[in-house]
Amino acid sequence: MNTWNTTQGNDVATVLLAGPKPRTDVWQTALSNDPRFRVTAITNDAKDLIVKLSSKPDVVLMDAGMFNAPDAFISALRTMTEDIYAVIPAMPPNDEQAVRSQLTGLAHLKGLYSVDINLQTLMEKIFADTRASKLANGPGAWGAMAGGNGHRPVTARIITVWNSAGGVGKTTIASSLAYLASQRGYPTLLVGMGSSPDDLPMMLRLSPEPNLGHWPQNPTLEGLRVITQKVGSMDVLGGFLDDMAAGQMLGINRDAPGSFHSLINTAIRQYAVVVIDTPPSSNAALALSVSNHLVLVGTPTISVAMRTAEAYRMVFERMVGMHSLSQTTSYLALNRAGRGLDPSQWHRLAADAVGGKFLPLIATIPDNDAVIAAQNERVLPTERNEAFRQALMPLAGALFAENYGGNGNGNGKVKNILGVKVRY
Ligand SMILES: Nc1ncnc2c1ncn2[C@@H]1O[C@H](COP(=O)(O)OP(=O)(O)OP(=O)(O)O)[C@@H](O)[C@H]1O
Ligand SMILES: [Mg+2]
DSSP: OOSOOTTSGGGOEEEEEESOHHHHHHHHHHHHTOTTEEEEEEESOGGGHHHHGGGOOSEEEEEGGGSSSHHHHHHHHHHOOSEEEEEOOOOOHHHHHHHHHHHTTOTTEEEEESSOOOHHHHHHHHHHHHHHHHHTOSSHHHHHHTTSOSOOOOOOEEEEEEOSSSSSSHHHHHHHHHHHHHHTTOOEEEEEOOSSSOOHHHHTTOOSOSOGGGGGGSOSHHHHHHHOEEETTEEEEOOOSSHHHHHHHHTSOTTSTTSHHHHHHHHTTTOSEEEEEOOSSTTHHHHHHHOSEEEEEEOSSHHHHHHHHHHHHIIIIITTTSSOOOGGGEEEEEEEETSSSOHHHHHHHHHHHTTSOOOOEEEEEEOOHHHHHHHHTTOOHHHHOHHHHHHHHHHHHHHHOSSTTOOSOOSSOEEEETTEEEEO
16 A cells, blocks of 8 residues: 555656766665656766756756766756756865855755765655645646746645644644745645634634535635635635534545545645644544645643654654655644743654654744733734744744755755754
């Protein structure tokens, strides 16, 4: 059940390998052992690169060491239009900075790595990016936003806000994040998948109907427009009223119109950002399977640290191959901080429980009575409380940065959070 149906174009990423032979040999071995990838061509010679591009790969995985000078590498990247992930050889920091700054703004450069990045991590990212961008075929919302600059559309960000623990602030953070995205100008859809009856409409002063349960009746863009409600410029689709409605829709085959998958595939033609408020229940698997970004929300107790570790394991160990999520596009947010464990202690506990390697803690959101007060008035806490809003900024920055996929070359600040360099 963990294998992809390789007859579906969306499930295989085609790759051109370019670099010195020892490097392409290693890459070729790794990729040929992974059914999600197909190597269309290999080149060890810069002069041969343009010819090999005629194999029309989705992605070029490149080691800049194949060029005899950085300038040759830079001009080759500028003439290409394929999505590129490139490793550059070690060089003095100033020289590296010069190379990076000359590549700023190249939308098809999806990753530029100067350190020896873990190949498995890179492959997860390449696969996740490629699959999501195929799902988002057509000009889509990103194409529209890009102003027709000739670049291919950047992938819609489909963000699951989740934990297997209840009451940690998933709905609070999902709705605030979505609202922040809409304020940055992204066409944004917030989807309530919370346990039924979904409390999202209540929290946002919206009507509980129409909602997700109405999607199968008219599973088209127009049908979607009819069942969403507005909060500012953000569109909101409330969740199910009862478990019966949830069960009915969740039972629809994923490839059939009316399924949750079809909803998301339709939504990303219209929206640049889709945020899913995801429940602790087994319905979470559905949201996880359509998303390309994950935010795990925790609170500072030992039990939630363990739950968060468990949620991480569920996604990155047990569900491997069932989703397009990658560790590089997944984050932790610690909510209600200041009451229990301190953030580094909490992070260490959870990291230990997953064997050391864990997601970066990118936002620490203080426990704050103003959040409860705002919600009691059914107003988004980001609108009422500046401290809450500020605390979400690193997370919003990572999720909604313009240079999608983060090539390590953003203009944002880098903060070292618990040993992890986070750019925002
Ligand atoms: N930073 C915070 N400071 C104070 N209270 C908070 C904070 N974040 C959330 N809360 C409160 O915690 C409660 C639970 O929040 P929320 O409903 O967002 O959690 P949830 O994870 O979605 O819960 P469920 O699992 O029931 O869906 C709410 O009453 C909310 O007001
Ligand atoms: Mg909730």
